[in-house]
Amino acid sequence: MDRPKAHNESFVGVAIYMSVVGPAVFIVQPGLVQAFVTYLGFSEQQAGAVAAIEMWGIALTTIVMTALAGRINYHFIFRAALVIMIIGNLLSSIFHSFEAFSLARLAVGIGSGALISLGFIIIGKTSNPDRNFGHLVMWVLLFGAVTLALMPTILSTFGVNGMLWIFTFMYLAALPLVRRLPQSISQSALANTTVELRLSGLSKSLSIIGVLIFFTGVGVIWTYLALIGSQTGASEQSVAFALTGSQIIGAGGALSAAIIGNRFGRFKPTLMVLILCVVSLATLFGHPSFALYIIAVCLFNFSYNFFHPFSYALLALFDSSAEIIKFAVAAQMLGLAIGPSIAAMVVSSTGYNNVVLVSVAMFALTLFAFCLPIFQLADKRQPAI
Numbered sequence: 001m002d003r004p005k006a007h008n009e010s011f012v013g014v015a016i017y018m019s020v021v022g023p024a025v026f027i028v029q030p031g032l033v034q035a036f037v038t039y040l041g042f043s044e045q046q047a048g049a050v051a052a053i054e055m056w057g058i059a060l061t062t063i064v065m066t067a068l069a070g071r072i073n074y075h076f077i078f079r080a081a082l083v084i085m086i087i088g089n090l091l092s093s094i095f096h097s098f099e100a101f102s103l104a105r106l107a108v109g110i111g112s113g114a115l116i117s118l119g120f121i122i123i124g125k126t127s128n129p130d131r132n133f134g135h136l137v138m139w140v141l142l143f144g145a146v147t148l149a150l151m152p153t154i155l156s157t158f159g160v161n162g163m164l165w166i167f168t169f170m171y172l173a174a175l176p177l178v179r180r181l182p183q184s185i186s187q188s189a190l191a192n193t194t195v196e197l198r199l200s201g202l203s204k205s206l207s208i209i210g211v212l213i214f215f216t217g218v219g220v221i222w223t224y225l226a227l228i229g230s231q232t233g234a235s236e237q238s239v240a241f242a243l244t245g246s247q248i249i250g251a252g253g254a255l256s257a258a259i260i261g262n263r264f265g266r267f268k269p270t271l272m273v274l275i276l277c278v279v280s281l282a283t284l285f286g287h288p289s290f291a292l293y294i295i296a297v298c299l300f301n302f303s304y305n306f307f308h309p310f311s312y313a314l315l316a317l318f319d320s321s322a323e324i325i326k327f328a329v330a331a332q333m334l335g336l337a338i339g340p341s342i343a344a345m346v347v348s349s350t351g352y353n354n355v356v357l358v359s360v361a362m363f364a365l366t367l368f369a370f371c372l373p374i375f376q377l378a379d380k381r382q383p384a385i
Contacts, residue, residue, distance in 0.1 A: 014180045015122040016136045018078065020143055021170050022115030025054060025108065026336060027144040030226035030243060031151045032163065034236070037227075039160050046098050048223050048344030053102045055219065055337035057109020058116065062333040065117035066326045070184070074122075077114050078178045082171050085111035089168045093161045108167075115174075117329050120312070122182060124325035129316040133309035134258020138251045141305055145247035152237045203372050204324060207315060210369030212331040214311070217362025218304060219339015220355055221281060225297065228352045232290040242294045250301030257310040269310060270370055276303035277363040284356045311370075 025032065029051055036047035061081075088107030095101055123132045147166075154162040229239035253273075260269065280299035283292055315324050346354040 011181050012123065012126060012132055014177045015119050016132070016139055017177065018115045018174060018181070019119035019123065019136050020140050021174050022112045022119060023058075023140065024143065024167055024170060025105075025112070026058075026222075027140055028147045028151065028163075029222055029340075030224070031148050031155075031240060032160075033223055034226040034230065034239075035151070035155050035160050035163070038236075039155060040096055040101070042098060044224075044227065044347060045344050048340055048347065050098070050102050050105055051223050052337060052340035052344055054105040054109035054112075055333070055340055057106045058113035059330070059333040059337035061110050061113025062117040062330040065114060065121075066330045069118065069121055069326050072184075074118055074181060074183050075178050077118060078181065079175065081111040081114035082175050082178075083111075084108075085115075085171045086168055089164050089171070093164045096160075113333060116333065117326070120329045121325055124312065124316050129313050131258050133312045133316075134254050137254035137305050137309045138258070141247045141251035141254060141301070145244045145251070148240050148247060149244040152240045206369050206372050207311075208324070208327050208331050210366050211311060211315075211328045212335045213362050213369055214307070214366040215332045215335030216339045216342070217277075217335075217359045217366070219336040220343045220362065221300070221339075221359035223340040223343045224347060224352055224355050228284060228355075229290070229293050229297070231352065232288060232293050234290045234293070238290070242290075242297060245294070246297040246301040249298045250305035253302035253304070253306035254309055257306045257308075257313075267371075270307065271367065273303040273307045273310075274363055274367045276300075277307075278360050281356055281360050281363070285353055287351075 020027075033047045033051055036042045036050055037044060040047075042050065065077075085108050088104050088111065091104035092101055092108065095104060123129065123136060126132050151163065154166070158165070226239050226243060229242055230236065234242070257269075276299055280296045280303065283296045288296065312325065312328065315328050342358060343355050346358060348354055
């Protein structure tokens, strides 16, 4: 079968936009968690709990989408999800008590999960998932870089509501674009012609577990990354610029994954970026200087955002029907929900060493989970090593 023509995949840009809008709050979560403490008066534990609650909403929806993705009208779900997100955001801007704010963020999370799940499934069914997942993560990071740089100014001028209004505008802008997306994954425009490799059930299960572990580690460290920067004695604006720079470096990581593809196999790049994740975060133990913090977050964002699209392209190789992508998205969102929950439980009034330690352990475990699937590619005569 020939690859779909370029015009048959004109929806890819819209799918990428939906996949940026969906996790928009998570993308800038470090700055928002800091803002919840500074502007809403939440404790560090409460701010982390709010982040976790929203991520649990996302995770629960992606799990539901895993079961329903092949039997629903995507247009209806996208529109319903966006309306829920708009209402949740408006309620968040009105009610600032911990309980009411948490419930409103849960609603936003539920809608976000649908956008993320269906957006990723659509991209996973395209003819070049390596490139398209790389572009997705690159745009996610560019959005994060710009927003994190502007966030201190927005917050000091308009408070947390200023950020909520920006998110609401993004959701409103997404509504008229829904009609340009496929209505289901069965449409011929979504044909992925990548050769599917029949790997063992154990290998596929381990790869999904690896995604869960990896994004749990991301969720743990990402929640408190801005507050870790503040602990160095740097100003809020300086930390924001450091995170902005790290997002730009991260975009380079995602673009590198899209360019490299399978040129160097799968194992060596996976080993390299996961070791970089561990080493970069390990430098945050104790009381690092601000200069060391900048180096650490830049290396972490490069390696994390290289691995993100790289791992999804690998999963798409395992299963061209996109079934495994549905489970991977659910595992990713579940990990990003579990991560802040763990972080909120282990964070200490004396520092963030426990948060760093848990995250480092998760990235080390991810490598072991992906070893069998990657090496089984070698048995299929793929350039996996």
